[in-house]
Amino acid sequence: MSKWELPLVERGEAEAAVCCSPMVREPLDEDSAVDLAKMFKALSDPVRLRLLSLIASHEGGEACVCDLTGPFDVSQPTISHHLKVLRDAGLVGSERRGTWVYYWVLPAALARLSSLLRTPADAVPAETP
């Protein structure tokens, strides 16, 4: 073994011992990160967060648009814009029924975001003593 190889190997072992904890689960892959970042971006506005929470707080996780404008100090077109951003991000669904448009949360999308926010301790409770 040459002098060049020896210190490289020793340094690698020393660093591994001092600095590195093992991985206990697969981290997020690049494509999923791009998808999920778009969803989180939709949640990065206080009015949109309150809209999502307001929809989810109604029975069945569904609300009429007529219930979604009252609590806000912004115009109805602004509310409509924010609802469109939430819908385009795949966080809520919507449908017109007669006079009103209804919005509902999409639990699978919210669960996907929520699962990313779980720490390893949450993710593998069975392994905790």
Place this chain on the structure above:
Amino acid sequence: MSKWELPLVERGEAEAAVCCSPMVREPLDEDSAVDLAKMFKALSDPVRLRLLSLIASHEGGEACVCDLTGPFDVSQPTISHHLKVLRDAGLVGSERRGTWVYYWVLPAALARLSSLLRTPADAVPAETP
């Protein structure tokens, strides 16, 4: 009762019957929404999401910065900037120990975001038949 009053009352009652589902929990208040939106904004970038996931995927939810640069196609200063954004948003903590800086996830912050993403059905499982 004038002709003017009658249709108004009838229309109001009809709308209430058709359009509105009751609230089953308190929606997010305005101040909390401003706080949480800042945290979600920190998560609205794919590299930051992967960094958070990578930290959380290490044993104990803690990783050495030396483990956080390899998987990315961006420069070390860019990684440092993204880690600072996550730290400033209150999502990770950090500390220098000897040669390396260590980052760990802050479970209480992640749990706060996660709880917002729970639908009423998740939130009150005891009431589900």
